[in-house]
Structures are given as structure tokens and as C-alpha cells.
Amino acid sequence: MPVANRGMITACVILAVIMQALDTTIANVALPYIQGSVSASADQINWVLTSYIVAAAIMTPPSGYIANRFGRKRILLVSIAGFVIASILCGIAQSLIEIVGFRLLQGFFGAALVPLSQAILLDIYTPEERGSAMALFGVSVMVGPVLGPVIGGWLTDNISWRWVFYINLGIGAVAFAGVSAFVTESKKDATAKLDWLGFGSLSLAIAALQLCLDRGEQLDWFSSGEVMIEGLVAASAAYIFVVHTFTAKASFVNPRLFLDRNFAVGMIFIFIVGVTYLASMALMTPYLQTLMGYPVVTAGIAMGPRGMGTMLCMFFVGKLIGKVEIRWLLLAGLALTAWAMWDMTGWTPDVSEGRIISTGFVQGMGLGFLFVPLTVVTFSTLPAEKRGEGTGLYNLSRNIGSAVGISVVSALLTENVQENHAEIVGNITPFNPAMHSQAVLHMLNPLTAAGRAALDSMITVQATIIGYMDDFKLMMLMCLAAMPLVFLLRKAAQPAVVDHSAVME
Numbered sequence: 325m326p327v328a329n330r331g332m333i334t335a336c337v338i339l340a341v342i343m344q345a346l347d348t349t350i351a352n353v354a355l356p357y358i359q360g361s362v363s364a365s366a367d368q369i370n371w372v373l374t375s376y377i378v379a380a381a382i383m384t385p386p387s388g389y390i391a392n393r394f395g396r397k398r399i400l401l402v403s404i405a406g407f408v409i410a411s412i413l414c415g416i417a418q419s420l421i422e423i424v425g426f427r428l429l430q431g432f433f434g435a436a437l438v439p440l441s442q443a444i445l446l447d448i449y450t451p452e453e454r455g456s457a458m459a460l461f462g463v464s465v466m467v468g469p470v471l472g473p474v475i476g477g478w479l480t481d482n483i484s485w486r487w488v489f490y491i492n493l494g495i496g497a498v499a500f501a502g503v504s505a506f507v508t509e510s511k512k513d514a515t516a517k518l519d520w521l522g523f524g525s526l527s528l529a530i531a532a533l534q535l536c537l538d539r540g541e542q543l544d545w546f547s548s549g550e551v552m553i554e555g556l557v558a559a560s561a562a563y564i565f566v567v568h569t570f571t572a573k574a575s576f577v578n579p580r581l582f583l584d585r586n587f588a589v590g591m592i593f594i595f596i597v598g599v600t601y602l603a604s605m606a607l608m609t610p611y612l613q614t615l616m617g618y619p620v621v622t623a624g625i626a627m628g629p630r631g632m633g634t635m636l637c638m639f640f641v642g643k644l645i646g647k648v649e650i651r652w653l654l655l656a657g658l659a660l661t662a663w664a665m666w667d668m669t670g671w672t673p674d675v676s677e678g679r680i681i682s683t684g685f686v687q688g689m690g691l692g693f694l695f696v697p698l699t700v701v702t703f704s705t706l707p708a709e710k711r712g713e714g715t716g717l718y719n720l721s722r723n724i725g726s727a728v729g730i731s732v733v734s735a736l737l738t739e740n741v742q743e744n745h746a747e748i749v750g751n752i753t754p755f756n757p758a759m760h761s762q763a764v765l766h767m768l769n770p771l772t773a774a775g776r777a778a779l780d781s782m783i784t785v786q787a788t789i790i791g792y793m794d795d796f797k798l799m800m801l802m803c804l805a806a807m808p809l810v811f812l813l814r815k816a817a818q819p820a821v822v823d824h825s826a827v828m829e
Contacts (some may be wrong), residue, residue, distance in 0.1 A: 367540065396440055399440060411490070504800065534731065606733070
């Protein structure tokens, strides 16, 4: 039976998806400006990214239960309104604590936007039309990585970094009005239940682990009482979650899912994808703007092709599935990503803009080769009745990987810069022949205040370049280490029908 106003419903829910997708990357290029406004350090400012990702990760799995219990339309409207309000609060934030808190709120409300919008699209289209609907849905999700850096850069340069959040007011208002007018309410299930102990202990473990990683570098890790407490809370909550999962009759996570080899391997793969993609995006912003001195708009344009490479390859790879063995597609994706990271280890602030764009495009291509095939093979051997729960865990693993990856590479960058600085300084001695040249003595004379300042600045830049190289090398090694896992995957007797876009939230 045809659904009334189907075109308007599609447009409104797609708009809500685009709003959420934009916020995964639109703030990246504005980070240096936000950092200055709230007086944050280089590692602290990444909390703006990780807080959003962690909140979304925690709230995505229970979104299905909440929609069933209270009605899909009602929860979608609450999510849109809450997301817009949180965005405005982010825009008016005056301190690091405020903007991180409001980003948590933004992630909390934004978590349900993608899965609920997808569920509505699946309901209003016939089985024959769902392929086209999901392709449109997938494109809307990928708009974020493509347009986010460009739009964010333009807004920051021409108006203010605060407008990367204020822009959601207009988009959200249109989406809210459209959903209110055209979407019908779904049936409510008053008997729906949620395993609160499992959900609570998992959420506490993720939140405490993220706090431990975010605060560790600043507080010298476990020499700090706060970090020790956060580590103990994370370990204790994780223990409770695992014990409860294996002993409860209806736990938040079904442990039998992990008996499926493809699903278990896929969870590891998508974690690595989360680490390498968003963590590298978080590193690129300060590299381009701080080390290379790129204007914010130029930095956004240089980062945009990465998302374009992903989107183009996703369409291309989708046609190869069934014709080329999935394991070869995954190996190609890992190889492209590893090559891009290897190329980045050779970058200096003199690298050309063309090389930055081409390497980013190749990295995006690698992600495009991974996304759809990885989804297909992960769920191909999982029973149909378990795929809904499996999709939630799959996205949870990707989001945790993203948040952990950003925190780890940021902490390693800070630590490595300090170590590299100390090592380079150790070579600044009267016995070093390079220190005796007239050019050095004129510009970098350590016996004068101006010379010492210039010398320290040069050493800091060199130490930072090496620190970035170390981070890129780590992500390259992670991609190479993941390659043997491909051979643990097995073929399904019959390919499962999977909504590939479900992993692109």
C-alpha cells in the first residue's frame, strides 16, 4: 500500500541524517580556533571530538528499545530537538568543560537519529525499492566526511567557529517540522524491556575508560589518583558487564553472537577502521593549520577529498561484491590505507597541497573498499533474528575505536614531542660542529635570549614533525597487522541480505 507523502518523509529524515553526519567532521577544522577560545591544550581540545563519539556510542544500542517503548516518531522528534538545543549550547560555550559537556549532550541525542531514520525509510519503501532507498541513505551519511571539513572551514573563516554548531538550528528546524507534519507514529510496545544492569555497566566502563585515556597524559597516568580511580572503575564495570552477560537469561549483549567467527573478526576489523580513520582526521587538522600554516578554508578543502574517495569507492565496490571474493576487497582496502599512512610518515611542512589531497583520496578509497564488504561478510553467517542486535554492537565497536584512537594518538603525540625535544636538545652542545657555523651563531646563538628562543622554536617544530610521523607509522602497522585476520573469515553458504548503510552511522 502506497505511503502518503513518501517523498516529504524521505527528505525530512534524510535531512536529520545529514545534520548528524555533518557533526562528525564539521568541527575538526575549527578545533584550533576552539582551542584558543577556551584556553585548552593540544590534547585537551580533542575531548570535543571524543566526548561526542563516546556519548553516541553509548546511546546507539538502546535506541531501538527506546523507540519501541515510547514510539519512533516521538523519539525522533525529541532527538532532533535535543540535538539542536545541544548544538546551540556548544556554540555559546565559554569554557572547555562547557563545550565538552554540551558535546556529550549532542552525542546523547544524536545517537538515535541515524538508526531511526533508517528504520522509517525501510518501512515506507517496498522490498523491491529498499535498495535504492538505502543507497540514498548511504550517500546522505557520507555527505558528512565530504562536506563537513569544507563547510566548517568556510564558516570558521568567514563568520566564527561557533557557526559550525549554529548551522544545525536551520537544518534541525526544517527536519523537525517535516517529521511532525508527515511521519506517522509507530506502534508502541509497553512490554519492551532493557537489561539496565548490562547497559549501565557497559556505559560506565566505556565512559571511565575514555576519561582515563583523555586525562592520563595530562596527569602523568597512574601516578595520579584520579586516573587510578578511573581505571579501577572501568575495570570493575567491565568485569560486572562480562559476568552479567554470561550469567543473565536476557542480557544486554547476547554472548552467542561472538560464537560466529565472521562476526567476531568483523568486530575487530571495524574497531581498527574506527581507529585509523577518525584518529587520522583528528591529527590532520593541527598538522595543516598549526605546522603548515594553512588557512582554515584551505585545510577544509584539502581534507574534503578523503570523504569523496570513500563515497566513490563504496559505489564501485558495491558492484564488485559477488564477482570478486570479499577477502581480496578487504585486503585491497587495508593495503590502500596502509600505503596512505606510510606516505604520511614522510611528510614535512613543505609537502605540497596536491600530495596531501591525493594521499587523503587514497586513504578514503581504502575506507570505501572496507565498509561495504566488511558489513556483508560480518553479517553473512549471522542468523537473521540476530542481525539487529549485531548491528548495534558493530557500530558500538566502531565508535569506541574512533574515540580510543583519537585519545591514544593525541596522548602519544604529546609524549613523543616531549621525548623528541629532549633528544634533539641533547645534541645542542659546544662539541657539535654544526653549532659553530656563522649562520647558526647569528640566528640561533644559545648564548643570547633571542637565539635560545629561536632555537627552541625550531627544535619544537622538528620534534612535532617526528611525533606525527610516529603516530602515522602506528596506524600503518595496525592496518598491516589486521591483514592476516582476513583469512579467518569464511564464506556463507548463501549471501545474507544486509543493509550496508547500517554501519555508516
